[in-house]
Amino acid sequence: MTTNYELKNIDIEEIENLLLKVETSFNIKFVNSELAHVTTFGQLCDYITNKIQLDDSDNCTSQQAFYKIRDAISSTLQIDKKTISPNFLLADILPRQNRRLKTKKLEEFLGFKLNILRPPHWVTVAFLITLLVSIIEFFFNWKFGLSALIISIVGLWFANKIGNELDLQNWTNS
DSSP: OOOOOBOOSOOHHHHHHHHHHHHHHHTOOOOTTTTTTOOBHHHHHHHHHHHHHHSOOHHHHHHHHHHHHHHHHHHHHOOOGGGOOTTOBHHHHSOGGGHHHHHHHHHHHHTSOOOOEEOOHHHHHHHHHHHHHHHHHTTTOHHHHHHHHHHHHHHHHHHHHHOOEESOSBGGGO
16 A cells, blocks of 8 residues: 555646646546545555556556566676667577577576577478378388377477577567
8 A cells, every 4th residue: 555645735737737647658547536536645546556457558567578588688698788678689689609598597587488499490390290291101100100200299399498599589579
């Protein structure tokens, strides 16, 4: 609960200006007597907070995620956070030669898996074709089909474990 500072002796124009800024900033609208019951600053803050939570807050969530990941990149990879913007290329942050290691450091700092690395498309396609061939081969030679099935499943799993290609190019693609 926010501290309850009374809204006494405050110019009505200042409150109107504040409310206009809040409406613009959070893309909300107050109707005629909607705030008539508000008598303290705490009540005003609580009311605005509740009104914002009723709206779609994807932009706020994306913004919070960006700042959290930016701080993680800055802390773990020693990159000045002022240089990281939503259009910053991930390939610049995570160069190919140590991409997997840097991604692992970021994931440890954040406490969750990012899932931004994948094997090259040609590897995935090759193992998927092998999988399809193995299913078809079951009808002709089940031993060969089973062998190809195991190879394709293990190959797909292993390729995903060691994949080093970025699945995203920059923050705005996510």
